[in-house]
Amino acid sequence: MFSEYIQAALSRAEYEPIEEGDFCATISGLRxxxxxxxxxxxxxxxxxxxxxxxxxxxxxxxxxxxxxxxxTIDVSAEPEAVV
Structure with missing residues (x-):
């Protein structure tokens, strides 16, 4: 679940050159x-x-x-009972 979400997010990453040859990356929609x-x-x-x-x-x-x-990453606020 987490790795799939991260990979999907990374596919939307935008990289831009900034000062002195460095790069900056953001992901649209993830403030x-x-x-x-x-x-x-x-x-x-x-x-x-x-x-x-x-x-x-x-x-x-x-x-x-x-x-x-x-x-998505959906985690319940309430832990599930272990049976």
Whole structure:
């Protein structure tokens, strides 16, 4: 579930060159998910870390995670009983 969501989000990532040859990446629709790096590869790695943290924080705060390309992360606020 998480890896599929992250891959769908990464497919929407936009990379732009910024000052001194560095890169900045954002994902449309995911406010606050911003990463930078000296290369596109470093920027992508940072973007994955930022996205994972963004998801974890939203889950902790009980905030919705918007669907991307039909992929969702739905976690119940109430733990399910183990039978």
């Amino acid at each position: 606050g998910v911003i990463a930078t790096g000296e290369t596109i590869e470093e920027c992508r790695k940072d973007l994955i870390e930022v996205l994972e943290g963004w998801i974890a924080l939203r889950l902790r705060l009980g905030m919705a995670i918007p669907p991307i390309a039909g992929k």
